[in-house]
Structure formats: structure tokens, C-alpha cells
Amino acid sequence: MESLKFDLENTELRTVNQYLHRPAAELSGKNVVISNPNGAHNIAVGLNAEVNVTIDGHAGYYAAGMNQLATVTVTGSASTGVAENMMSGVVHVKGFASNAAGATAQGGLLIIDGDAGLRCGISLKGADIVVGGSVGSFSAFMAQAGNLVVLGDAGEALGDSLYEARLFVRGNVKSLGADCEEKEMDQESRNILVDLLAKSGHAEVDPDSFKLFGSARTLYNFHVDNAGAY
């Protein structure tokens, strides 16, 4: 299908984003390619239509921030806060993602083919994140809901102060954060994992090679004997 092209070398980001904020009916099903992003911040933020956007190269901060409905692909890498507070849709980073990828995201799917930096899925509120590589320290800090799947390793303090999010890790976990513990892989969780692996292009990966982590729920209501964990 014919795609509409914007070249950030000679087009203002404002023009591109304004175009992408047109009424959903007008954008629905369209393909938009943004070339020469060269690390520009805030590309394709606040979309709310079933449009396919390809950012052809490296994106700066907050690429596809607060995404709703759209499918946004970054062919290179993405800086801090990619797909932050996403509500729905799909964001796919083919390279690596920097810090706070998918922060506070409430819905939709964030796929990162490479590694993700610190605080991946921080304050996650319901979205799904699949990382092909490893995630940095403090990932899923205070994650409330949703799923984080990591095919590689996790850094320090995974899932610190976790609420109800599920964390699936295939590699090593350097350390667990306060109130995060390994859980038995129940059928419901396994189904979620299998589905997410399939959706993110990792159907061949054995779901039984993952460990599941969740909240021990000891910090849910303050108790003086847990004061050291806060």
C-alpha cells in the first residue's frame, strides 16, 4: 500500500505530529513513514488512530508516547520513555531502547528486539512489554499491572515494590527488589507468556525456559516490621 512520507530533515516535527492528530477516520489504515528522525524527541506522540507509522532510524525521547490504537515501528533504537503511558496499539523498537521504556503504560504491546535500559516498565499499569534482549536495573519498579517478558537477563532490584504485574525472565536476575519473589508458573500466566511470545515474533522460544516473578504483597499495608524495606 502507498505510504505517506515525511522527511524530518526538511519538515518540522510539529507538522508531522499535527498530521498524525487528524481525525481517526481520516488516518485509519494509512501508512506513514518518517525518515531522518536522527534522534528527534517526541516523534509520533499522542496518536489516537489505527494508523501505521514507521520511524525509519533512531528516535529520541518519548517516541510514540501515550500511544492509542496506532502501530508505531522504530527501525533503529529509541531513547528514554518510548511508548510511555501507552494506552493501546503496538510499538515495536527494532534496535534497543533506553531508560524507562514503556513507563506507566496502561495497555497495548511494546516490543523491543534489543536490550532495554534502566527502569524498563517502571510503574507499569496494564500494558505488555516484551524485550528480546536484557533489561537494566530497577525494571518494573512499582509496576501495578500488566506483563513484562524478558528473553535475556534482568539487572538489579527487579520488580522493587511491585504490585500486581507479572514479570517473566528467561535469563539471570541479578537481584530482586523489595517485595518481589519468584512464583510458581501457573497455567494462566503460562498462557499469557505463550501469547506474548507469539505476538512479538518469538513463537519458537520455549515458555518453560522462563521464571515468573510477582509481588509477595507484604508491603501492601504498612507494618512497622517491614520498615526497612521501604
Added chain:
Amino acid sequence: MSDTSKKTPQTEPRFSATFDPGTMSEIRRAAATGIYDIRGAGAKRKLPHFDDLLFLGASVSRYPLEGYREKCGTDVVLGTRYAKKPIHLKTPVTIAGMSFGALSGPAKEALGRGASAVGTSTTTGDGGMTPEERGQSSILVYQYLPSRYGMNPDDLRKADAIEVVIGQGAKPGGGGMLLGQKISDRVAKMRCLPKGVDQRSACRHPDWTGPDDLEIKIAELREITDWEKPIYVKVGATRPYFDVTLAVKAGADVVVLDGMQGGTAATQEVFIEHVGIPILAAIRPAVQALQDMGMHRKVQLIVSGGIRNGADVAKALALGADAVAIGTAALIALGDNDPHLEEEYQKLGTTAGAYDDWHEGKDPAGITTQDPELMKRLDPVKAGRRLANYLSVLTMEAQVIARACGKSHLHNLEPEDLVALTIESAAMAKVPLAGTTWIPGTSSF
């Protein structure tokens, strides 16, 4: 029979000024529970405040405006720097951000009704935007907080302005707090938390850290909302000169500066009383920062923390603020701490006027609660009317003072209209001690 006590004069039992009865009761409470005291409202100790300033009024050298005939403007426009749709308020008194969760649905609705009746704005809070609030607020500011509870781009687009909250006067450097008893089904759903758990909310934004990142974050919010809405940055008063400078450099349209008297829904007592500075001490450095950048009146300054009457409003504006925000006073106008509920306050172990356990959700006035029965006690229409009345009084009182100083607009009030009653307030507000030309720290006596 000898009674020595009658013979030897006794020293009266003497309480220590350091270990006073209040302090001792807190030590006993801490020893019994092992947890710090959490409460609502702002700093309760006496602090240098607007009461320490006086207006000079007109005299032979200046003439006043005629009270009922000559106009004294009160309107203010916020967000003139970048926003395509700045906010026009009829009065410079706004309603501060108070979360749904901390406050009941009817209380939020009443705030919206009262503010809209007099042409001013209300503000959401930690926990997101409710339909009651959006529906009843003609001008609604949407807070963007570290926790991002209930943060929704649809609501962002529905808002009239966006307030990036970095801090709050009652707890600069602290995160939100909502205890399990107030996490009802509705609150839990909006915040995406299990019901009944303590909400531990973050004190830092999850996806940015320093001022350089803030600039990108503000740009993101602008891009998402197509540069229509003013973007405020709210800070607790600590280092106002630097914080205002950095907020303006990061692209803020409006800076909100909240002093240590500012109310909170729930914070540790030690935090409320010992972190941050009084608003009186914060306004001049903030204004100085704006002036040094040539941004005074271009980036608007909203100040808050213990604003109670029109004199406070006038004094804040005279020191250089463009508008003020009220939290605690608005709740009192709705009916918080009202003496007619004394019996119920007694049952909670307190008394009308001192009730501050807003985090417990048992508010007999139905304001700081999520209990469906208690909530029903607050009639949002009547409470909204009381708030509208109160806001009108604040505005009229400020006008009375401005006219007496010969000003045709509240914004024409200036530091030269003020003197200070104490050396502390003279130094903080940078106005002379009454009867002298002395401004400590600026001029020698």
C-alpha cells in the same frame, strides 16, 4: 502532726518548653505504634506569614479610588507565553489541585461548581480526572504527577491546562500517599491498584530526571495537545529562585509555587512541619528569577500555602504573583471542620477546627472520604454555593485594599504598598520594617 508541704513553699509544676505536652504525647504515640504520624492539612506551627505585612494605603502623597464607582480589575490571563489557548480567569484566586481519592466525588463536584460560578479554575490531583469534576468545572487544570495514577491522554486533551507537578509545599521531595482505607473500588480502578492496599506513590517522575529532561517532557505534552494548552510547573517552595529559573528555561507557561503551609491530603507530620519554606519567604526570590530573565508577567506565577482572605490575596499579588491558589480554605468553605459537627469530631478523638486525619477517610463532613454514607452528607450544590460566596469575598476584599492603595487593577499592587511588622517578615518579603526604611539583608539600618 507535722505537714511539711504546708511549711515548705513548693515550686509550681512546670512544663518544659522543649518537652511540652504535645511533644510528649507524640513521643508516647510513636513508642506505642512504631510508625510516624501521618495527617492532612498544612504546617500548624506559627510561621512568618502574610499577617506580618501591612498595606500603607493612600495618603497625601497618593490618592485612593472611589470604592463603589471606580473600577478595580481582577481578571488574569494565564499561559500567554506559548499556549494557543491561554486561560482567562475573572478572579486571580484559583482552586489548587486536590485528588479524587483524597476528596470525595461530591467534594470535587462542589469545587467545580463554586469555581465556575465565579469564573476561576479548579485542578485535578493525584488519581486522575473524574467526570463530575470535568462536568462542573468550566476551566479545569489537569495535573501530571509522578505516580501517573489515572493519567489518560483523553483527559489530557479534555483539560484546559496541564500542571506538571514536581513538588508540593507540604512535602517538597515527597510522593503521594493514600492509605488503604480510602482505596475504594472506584479509586482502585482509576489508579489501577488492588482495593484496600496502601498507595505508595513515587516522588520522582518515572520517565525523566533533571531539568533538561523536563524540557523534553514539556515539549511532549505540548506536541500531544497541539500547543493549545498552557503548561504549568508546580514546585514546593524550597529554592524558589533556582526552581523558577529552571522551570522557565524548561518552557513552563506558568509556575505554581506552594509554600510550606500548603495543605496535603496525607503526609508525615515531620515532613509537613520541617521541610520547605513559608510562602512569604518564597515569593520575592521567585519574582526576582522571573525579572532576571525578563519573564515577569510573561510567565505567570501562582502562589499558594495558607491563603485565607482577601488581604492575603492582595499581599501575594503585591509581592509580584499573578494569581493565588487555595486548598485548605476551599475545603473549609465547603464545610470541613465545621463546629456543627463537633459531636462527631469528639467521637474521632478531636475537635472541630483541629480535625486533620483526612487520610483515614472518616470525615464527618463527607469531604475527605470515600465512604458512600459519609459522602452523601455533602450536597455539592450547596457546598459549591458556599465556595462561590467565599471566592467572591476574597476577590472583593482584595479590591477594597487595592482601591485604598489607589490601584485600578489588583495587578498594580506593588511591594512599595507594603511594610512589615517584624524583622523576619521584612527580610523575607523585602519590604521595609514599618516606620523605617530598613529592609534587612538589602539595606543597612
